[in-house]
Amino acid sequence: MKIITTVKEMQTEADQIRQSGRIIGFVPTMGYLHEGHISLLRIARKQTDVVVLSIYVNPTQFAPHEDLDRYPRDFERDRKLAEQESVDIIFYPSNKEMYPPGYHTTVHVEKLTETLCGTSRPFHFQGVTTVCTKLFHAVKPHVAVFGQKDAQQAIVIRQMVKDLDMDMEIIVAPIIREKDGLAMSSRNIYLSPEERENALALHRSLKIAEDMIHNGERKSGIILKTMRDHLEEKKHIRIDYIEIVHPETLESLDTIKKHALIALAVFAGKTRLIDNTIITI
Numbered sequence: 001m002k003i004i005t006t007v008k009e010m011q012t013e014a015d016q017i018r019q020s021g022r023i024i025g026f027v028p029t030m031g032y033l034h035e036g037h038i039s040l041l042r043i044a045r046k047q048t049d050v051v052v053l054s055i056y057v058n059p060t061q062f063a064p065h066e067d068l069d070r071y072p073r074d075f076e077r078d079r080k081l082a083e084q085e086s087v088d089i090i091f092y093p094s095n096k097e098m099y100p101p102g103y104h105t106t107v108h109v110e111k112l113t114e115t116l117c118g119t120s121r122p123f124h125f126q127g128v129t130t131v132c133t134k135l136f137h138a139v140k141p142h143v144a145v146f147g148q149k150d151a152q153q154a155i156v157i158r159q160m161v162k163d164l165d166m167d168m169e170i171i172v173a174p175i176i177r178e179k180d181g182l183a184m185s186s187r188n189i190y191l192s193p194e195e196r197e198n199a200l201a202l203h204r205s206l207k208i209a210e211d212m213i214h215n216g217e218r219k220s221g222i223i224l225k226t227m228r229d230h231l232e233e234k235k236h237i238r239i240d241y242i243e244i245v246h247p248e249t250l251e252s253l254d255t256i257k258k259h260a261l262i263a264l265a266v267f268a269g270k271t272r273l274i275d276n277t278i279i280t281i
């Protein structure tokens with residue numbers, strides 16, 4: 001397994017792989033790997049010849065008041081896990097490598113970034129699309145694998161790849177959960193035992209919504225109220241948003257017809273957690 005820290009070296013390596021006719025699969029992450037990340041690496045391993053994992057905590061997707069400084073990092077642990085998963089290359093650039101002095105460019109996807117997480121994190125997706133563009137130009141993947149856990153991110157990235165004619169395929173992989181239903185996240189380590197217990201309400205509220213829809217309810221307002229009531233019963237839980245939207249356009253749905261994305265962001269103590277489910281009737 002190679003560890004590459006510069007864009008130039010990564011590009012040279014990618015060119016050589018492409019010239020040899022091999023397919024590059026890419027999994028971008030912020031590290032502190034868990035089973036969710038591992039599931040993406042396994043998909044890349046199965047579908048491509050050379051698996052590149054990037055580990056980069058991208059400062060431009062964090063607002064000043066957010067958790068950039070305390071975001072968990074453990075490269076040695078990640079390196080071992082990547083090795084176990086037969087990752088071929090870890091791309092592990094520094095901030096100076098990604099945003100050298102004099103850096104001035106951003107990539108912005110309109111509309112899709114203005115709802116859901118974009119409301120309370122107005123610059124977040126611009127950071128994500130900018131860093132993903134830069135990572136794609138460094139790694140030159142044929143295929144990149146993202147997680148459904150960050151549903152809006154996956155939709156925004158797909159739109160960017162389409163709009164900017166980026167010649168690659170985006171695969172979106174299912175959410176991996178702990179046994180009790182909590183969606184895996186590097187941020188779960190911030191949770192106190194009590195917050196961890198209360199955070200189960202995210203998945204439970206999505207299950208409640210799924211059951212209601214299964215039993216014939218179609219009015220988003222009624223489903224959202226029941227979810228809200230369930231979450232608000234819990235201590236130390238503050239809802240950022242809960243919404244039922246079209247899974248491609250992210251437009252709000254008053255009535256569920258065929259497909260819907262139910263997405264929520266909730267603070268458990270100071271930790272912001274997200275979760276979602278896609279409904280198909």
Ligand code: AMP
Binds near residue numbers: 030145148176184185
């Ligand atoms: P992160 O390191 O949190 O930026 O995540 C890197 C990639 O892993 C993103 O595409 C996430 O959507 C994906 N991911 C994170 N958590 C999970 C999970 N529980 N299940 C599936 N994919 C995940």
